Amino acid sequence: QVQLVESGGGLVQAGGSLRLSCAASGRTFGRYLMGWFRQAPGKEREFVAAISWSDGSTHYADSVKGRFTISRDNAKNTVYLQMNSLKPDDTAVYYCASRPYSSETYTSVGSYTYWGQGTQVTVSS
Numbered sequence: 001q002v003q004l005v006e007s008g009g010g011l012v013q014a015g016g017s018l019r020l021s022c023a024a025s026g027r028t029f030g031r032y033l034m035g036w037f038r039q040a041p042g043k044e045r046e047f048v049a050a051i052s053w054s055d056g057s058t059h060y061a062d063s064v065k066g067r068f069t070i071s072r073d074n075a076k077n078t079v080y081l082q083m084n085s086l087k088p089d090d091t092a093v094y095y096c097a098s099r100p101y102s103s104e105t106y107t108s109v110g111s112y113t114y115w116g117q118g119t120q121v122t123v124s125s
Helices: none
Strands: 003-007 010-013 018-025 032-039 046-052 058-060 068-073 078-083 092-100 119-124
Touching: 003 092, 018 032, 018 092, 018 119, 032 068, 032 078, 046 068, 046 078, 058 068
Parallel strands: 010 119
Antiparallel strands: 003 018, 018 078, 032 046, 032 092, 046 058, 068 078, 092 119
8 A cells, every 4th residue: 555654844935945755665666757736724735846756857847846846766665855945935835646657748636646744835935
């Protein structure tokens, strides 16, 4: 059974940094896409970033380009989200997600098969 476990959330001041981790287990992820999403109170879950497990190609939401970096460590089966220059608008629960490669757009929440439990990120002004 696939498990995704996020860690690294917390409280940080605006302009600060955090690194989120997503430890994946339960299968080999060679042909999987790994994504980070976030959901703020009263808002829909939204795409943040995604990475191809096999070749490391990445995608980002416009709102985080240049500030966030997604990466993976194949040996540790772990995906990271380095978040710099954080803003109060980045406050949300951040979720790790995974799915097999498909023709569906990587930003689609519904296209992801597996989800972690989420980790809270709070950015104070």
